[in-house]
Amino acid sequence: VQVVESGGGLVQAGGSLRLSCTASGSVFNLYALTWYRQNPGKQRESVAAITRSGSTNYADSVKGRFTISRDNAKNTVYLQMNSLKPEDTANYYCRLQYLTLDYWGRGTQVTVSS
Numbered sequence: 001v002q003v004v005e006s007g008g009g010l011v012q013a014g015g016s017l018r019l020s021c022t023a024s025g026s027v028f029n030l031y032a033l034t035w036y037r038q039n040p041g042k043q044r045e046s047v048a049a050i051t052r053s054g055s056t057n058y059a060d061s062v063k064g065r066f067t068i069s070r071d072n073a074k075n076t077v078y079l080q081m082n083s084l085k086p087e088d089t090a091n092y093y094c095r096l097q098y099l100t101l102d103y104w105g106r107g108t109q110v111t112v113s114s
Contacts, residue, residue, distance in 0.1 A: 008108030021094030037090035
């Protein structure tokens with residue numbers, strides 16, 4: 001399974017970005033999907049997650065600003081990020097999980113300038 005993130009870039013504080021994560025394969029609808037972020041020298045942290053049934057969960061630091069969604073027909077999960085802050089700067093990764101299957105993308109960089 002290939003997992004590819006896109007949509008990162010440089011944005012000013014208060015701006016918005018939408019990240020996309022697309023996976024190959026035919027069982028995308030079975031995966032639980034999670035967006036993580038990480039800065040050099042720091043632990044990777046979970047930002048937002050969505051289950052197979054569409055239930056969502058967010059880190060406290062992004063609640064009310066980020067929205068995760070999925071389109072199973074397109075094998076894609078999205079992360080809409082609004083009201084971005086400099087502390088949101090990180091490499092953002094997508095993770096797919098189903099039973100013992102566990103796949104990660106290589107990430108997309110988000111940089112928020114003050």
